[in-house]
Amino acid sequence: MSKFLSLFSPRLDWRWPVRRWQRWWQGLSPVHQDRLVSIVPLISVLLFLAAIASAFTYFTQLEAQREQQEVTRDVEYAQQRLRLRLLEPHEPLQRMALQIVNQELDPFQFSTAAELLAGRFPELLAVSWLDQQDRVVATHAAALAPAQLNRSAGQPVLNEETGGALGVAREIMQPHFSRPLGGLGPDARLLLLLPLTQHGSYQGTLLVEYSLELLLRLGVPGDVRTRYAVALLDLSGNVMAGSVHQFEPDGLILLPWTGQPRSFQMAVAPVGPHLQLRATGYRISRDAAGEGFFWVVGSLSLLTIWMLLTNLRHTRRRLQAQRALQSETLFRRAMENSMLTGMRALDLNGRITYVNPAFCSMTGWSESDLVGAQAPFPYWPASDVDKLHIRLEDELSGRTNAGGFEMPVQRKNGSTFFARMYVSPLIDSQGQQTGWMTSMTDISEPKRIREELGASYRRFTTVLDTLDQAVSVAPLNSTELLFANRMYQTWFGSTADGHRQLIQLSQRSGATRPDGEDHQSDGLAGLPTDTLFEATTDHAELFLETLNKWLEVRTRYLTWVDGRLVQMVIASDITARRRAEQQAALQQERAEAASRLITMGEMASSVAHELNQPLTAISNYSSGMIARLQQQQISEAELLEVLQKTAKQAQRAGQIIQRIRAFVKRSEPTPTPSDAAQMVANAVELAEIDLRRHLVRLNTYVAARLPQLLVDPILIEQVLINLLKNAGEAIIQAQRPVGQRQVELCVTPRHIEGLPVIEFSVRDNGRGIPPEQLERIYEAFYSTKAEGMGIGLKLCRSIVESHHGRLQARNLYNGQEIMGCEFSFWIPTLAALNP
Template identity: 60%
Template structure:
């Protein structure tokens, strides 16, 4: 049987559990925090008590203020209802008069009679005016108290202003309209009501009724409300129109405005609307904070209690702060000892270990309890070093320790050995007595390994530099000191800096004042340039000749920061004598290849040249035979003989010109760049190529742009390129077996702007079969030819000649739709070749390279 739960067990266990949780939390707090909570709890209780009193007092005052505000609101709304009913009653009476006027039931005399009765009966009514549709006053009756300035007379027109505007609004709306009173606290301020008049549906004027707002306030608002509050009627802008607002309350020493200690409420007066507002004010009757003696008594007692608690708490905090500073200092020193990587060991005067830090234990592998109390030999001494370490310990205890420390071997608990450096200093107590020795130990195994690696690396680096086939030297700026020189530099120039300075000067990288000579303005030429700009700058290679060595050297220079911080210059020189000799030989071979190419070209054109010479020679033979026959026949006229001899001489000159042109083309000569006329070069080339064109029955046309500038070229080489291209074009047309109408070659020479420079472009166009894609890829390779008997050096030499003049050559097929219609070979020569051409920089003859 299950026993029922004992009533109240749950309620008793919950507080017990909460108390247990509180005790556990309190016990987990440190003593400093427990003291802080013990001091803050009473202060918090006092502050909470004072806050509760202030909240209760504020709540009571708020509730009382709300009751007062509700009373004011209720009374003001009651007064507003009274005013509303009074205005509606007057409005109804005026509307009955307006209806009678519209129906023609009353005339002007009757209107004045009824107006007088209404004004005398109701004091707020000041005037009634009948106005027709032309704003003309037909009849008007006013109270005796109305000022003469506000009276309206019969047959007068409405004065411009508010009444006229209200008249237009009433006519448009066909409804009663109230005016907008303007505040100024003047008793003559009137509230106007205009009621439209309508005769048979047509607007026929208005009935204007004018109220005294001050009388409305006095007679329309209940007397008990006027007695209890300061009631005013205000316009839409909040300015009083009638009534007197509440006067400021005067205190003992200062004037307190009514808004700070008064209750206000306002509501618009219907049917006028927001243009007329009923505003009521009343002084507060409840006691303020100043008049609440109980509140001030409780506040003073609470403040005194809080002040005493704060004073006691500050005193306790000063004691706690001193205690915490001591604990923090102890923890800081212990943290420093445990965080440093240097092992610390303290010995007393009997060489017993009295203290070791965490780093020392971590280095050796033994714990603090195992090390403290040991005497020599210590457990971390290697067995084979006992005597050596004992001597060092004796020197340490007798004060003969080295200031820079000493290196020893230390054994770990695992048996591993590592290198360490020990530094010894005496321990002095506050009384100036020595109590022992402090030893710091640093593991230098890794630095020793790095030092050994650096030494080996330096040796390898030195071996590599010494074995280089290039001279390497480093010298500081403005000095003749040599900082580094490898074996080849010492072999060439010795151990002095003259060779370094000579190479730097000839290479064009010698800085100002590098010789160390004093001048009037002793300022380094590189003084204004940042070091980073110098050390990061890239220098170009320079080729120089050293007469003392009889060698050509390629020199590269760079600025760098030396190990001591000085700005230095490194010069690397490589012997390129063999390469220069090879370049000279290549240049000679290229020159011979050009001559051979011209000879081959003329050999291939031999039959055409023989045919070309056969014509003038045959003509000379015929002229001579004719002259002999005529002389033998006796038919010799002087004029006829002179004409025949002149023609014979002309044919002989033609044959001589052909021979001279061929000799000049095949003559082997040194390249000579001179200002050359483009038209003359083209004419010579066309004259030579035209022989081959006529033999193959191909039409050759050429176009040279007018006023072309001269080119600084070797005209023979350019003519060789043009002749070779035109011959290749003729062979392509002949091999393609084109019909007579499509057998043509065209040469065009025009100016062009390429690669940001002005140039002359030469283009040869043919109507042959074009070039295959695989041929285009290898077209300018040496010894590549599509002819069975070709040597493959013609186009390669042509491209080399063009590139030696800083030009470029390329080829492409011409298409007519998808069909190849021919080929275009073109090259361009710049008008002004750059100053760094081979002829300008090289000390030997210019070479042509592919």
């Protein structure tokens, strides 16, 4: 037996855990030993406090769960009693409904049976028999029922409350409980609707109304109501019957779940979720002794923790000085090793005493190669030794620039890079200077980028200087000129005066500001400018007398390189283009005058015929007066009448001649406010001469009270005369009979493209225009007439479009046959052009 125990004696030795603990403890540093000595008691006290709190919490929750289970069990029991109370009168009600359907029960007998049923079940407030139209056939209301339940025969019961329940019962054809009705308090009631059906057809409804207050009082057992606040609630949580206990704690509640009343809520069957039964306990069981014990233990534990923390703080202060030096040394070493800037220290004699790893990495020389070295240093290029010697003497004497200096550095592999050096004195702890500290930064890449940017800027300025446009950039409300190309300097010099002058003139050429704000002020200060940058470029055309040039000026807002909001101006010389436009306008005017002369030349015979009538009348009147005067057979009254007729005919001939002279007179287009009716009358007076000669009837319709137009009346009359003349020629070419030769001129106000306009339309009953030629009739020198010149319609279209209008042509059809043509054009009114 002793041999057997000796085999396991090492494992049964109680001293081996102590030895292992001693070895582990001795392996720790003094710092860690002190920390463990301070922390272990603190952890022990915290674990003890956690154990007490866990135990108290566990038993409190266990008691709360027991109470909650008891409440749940009682509510379920009460709900079963309510369910039985609701279903108990269901059988006699079904029997009563069957008797009604089988016509075994008249209204009097129904009232008697309902009264007996209400006596057995006091919670029944009313029992009503409804017909197919939801009107009362017979009813019985209990003595305690509200007044609105005392219904009379024939009275409809359909209202906002009962309508939905009656509709559901009629749809499902099954007994149905409604949601609680009648509001809150004693008037709250519940409807039971039993549809009366025979062979699947709806015959009416048996309406039973329960009092929720009596249902709660009679259905819930008394012992439950004595221990809980029992209430019936709807879906919204409103109390329909009963009461809700309002809990107010009577003292300090240690844990949240120890001070809450126990409550449970569930739906009442068979009503469904519309009716909820809720019970809340009146009393809260609290373990005052347990809570007091918890407070005592917690207070003692907190006092112990405070004492341990105080001791730990004193221990840390004692070890702080020991760790400070080590941490500072390690931090400085880590900082020097992690820096990307090369650091080099020189003594007062120019000998290298220290270099950091970044300096060695940049130069390629190791620390052993550099420390202790004197000038010339290994990283000096051979070609710059003399220059760098002078630079070193300036460093040692303190004659260096605070902004540093550039110098070439040669790596160990022979490659060279540029570095910027910054020199500062090296001061020891006694305040004495022991040398110089130099920091070195590789600037090869920034230097390359700076050179590329300089080259890019030179290319950019070269391109802009070769442009034919003047480009300038200046801040808002400033006399500073940020940029100007060569063309700008040629035109305006090197100041910002030309820039401001172009902006002012371009703003004056557009719409003026309603508030009269000075264009020189920065009206955009403080406002978001994102939309300014996304906006399209504004432009204006203006004439500079100092340059004797027409310029097209474009402006745009930009964000300058320093973040300021600036305005760029681009001015282009458009003098040649403006002169070409003026020449084209002059040619257009000459073509219009030539067209009028051609029109009058074609109408010459008609005009001569028209003038022949007043001249013949004048001659006849004169001959008659001479003959009668010679015979002395005329009185003064007759002579006056003949002279008046002669003067009238002479005035008529003069008006015809003046109208022709005004029409063919060459003048500059002068848009003026004009009357459309007067222009139509003038054009009709000239065009009707030629139309009457060819026996063509002209029907004119001009709407009353037409608004004024901003047009040149002579040009619009030219368009009307040309269209009327073309209409007459189209009728003659179609060889229409004299009775069918008819031209219609209609002038009416309309709204086109959202603008108030006046439309002029000329209709004829000629052969129309071939459909394949409709797109070409406005081309220059193209005509559908054999003797036509092809310039009339093109001029008409140009005149109409110059007045902001549109000219169009369309054929008139009778089925598939062309029965004529209509030319129409519209011009915006004066109010539309000047809103």
